[in-house]
Amino acid sequence: MNFCSNCGSKQISLKIPEGDSLPRFCCEQCGEIFYQNPKIVVGCLPVFEDKILMCKRAIEPRAGFWNLPAGYLENGETAEEGAIRETYEEAHAQVEIIRLHVLYSIPQFNQVYLHFLARMKSPDFSISTLESTEVRMFAYHEIPWQDIAFSSSTFAIEKFLEAKNSSYEGVHRGYFPGIPNR
Template sequence: MAQLMMKHTQFKFCPKCGTPLVLKMRGDRQRPVCPACGFVVYLNPAVAAGTLVEMDGRVVLIRRGVEPRQGYWGLPAGYVEADESAEEAAIRETHEEAGLEVELDDLLGVYSFGGGARERGVLVLYSAHAVGGELRAGDDALDARTFAPDELPEIAFSTHRDALREWRRARAVIYRTATLDEADVVAQINERYDFEEGRDYRQYVLDPQNELLVAVDDSQVVGFSSLTFHPWNGTANLNQIFVQPNYRRWGIATLLIKYALDVAGEHGARTVIAEAPVNNPVLMVYLKAGFRVCGFIDVYYPPSAHQQSTALFLAYDLASLSPDGTD
């Protein structure tokens, strides 16, 4: 262990006074220490950052042009420079390796790698979407392509494989209208997380003016939403969006909203209305899905329900009206 620790440090001599370093106990472990001035070298893991970019249901991968794992495929990623944040590094690496200008959507996860004879590190991985550029092989890459969940090539690193396994699992989720049994499951979820007391989810299945929508993974309800239709003015209310905690960050809420918009259109709705507290992360999900802010009520929720009681109302226009009120 002592030899391995000295191997992994870039310093053999004290960077302050030049004295050869020796191993001494500092804290709970041996560390390289200068016996002359007491300087301690901390062997911190290297930090890398990258993105998982989805384009039309397919994930962007680059084929590595350098070792380690030359010729294998991976997500656009690389080490964070000293003068940049993890977010900046993820955006830079995606442009350098895959030619895409991206905006980050969410933190997908932090993955540890290395150990043993390998230097340890952590990969900070973000979901992102392309806003410019052109998909092409760039810095240190032989190729850049998109792959469907069922056609992934051999992946270079375990951290990338873990992330892609979760992505593929999320893309296997099915979106559909709920059965009565699934309505009972949603009611149990509602009770567990204390959304709204007394809501009758079976009524959303039985009443033609409502729809209960579920996201299902291998017969398990992992998310849900509901719609209420108002034929008199051609609107539909999108009442709730919920995703089970262990399925979050993988775009399921966005796909559930997209499915809700499709169902609303099938029912003849022109506009879908949603509301969200100003301090709730779901607000950004609605905005990224294409909703626009159309109003607010500054005292809407009970003070105990949210840190702020202001509600923003959002609209998604499924059909545009001409000045005379016709399509």
């Protein structure tokens, strides 16, 4: 942080403010405290007739790898609205949310993923030239496990397939590899 967005001062320091327990950027001029919070990533696990819709990423990180449609939640959106928007932006697919499926924490990168189980309204989808180079429906036995971009998508798909053989309909909590379940 180079300057205070409140007063314009360049007198910014990283310190633990009085009454707090974590280091924060603080303006020495006006006393403003700048809190940095994790990014919320929302997406869907879109299903249609025993197939899962996945997108091949057109952008870094992990361009060329498969992923569930997901992206950053925008200001003014509910998590569900963001997941529906991201699914449309990346795959031009219309979905309806069934329920929250996965809460996946990646504290090393300050991200929290919310993957929703979603039913595709129709089998219609297409690529998004900005987001995806390919969009495809995969039968469960066709999932390209070795070519999945992010561990959050792998976790969401694994838990979905496990739940198909059980009555569990709760939220699955996962953590980036290397983080023990807390």
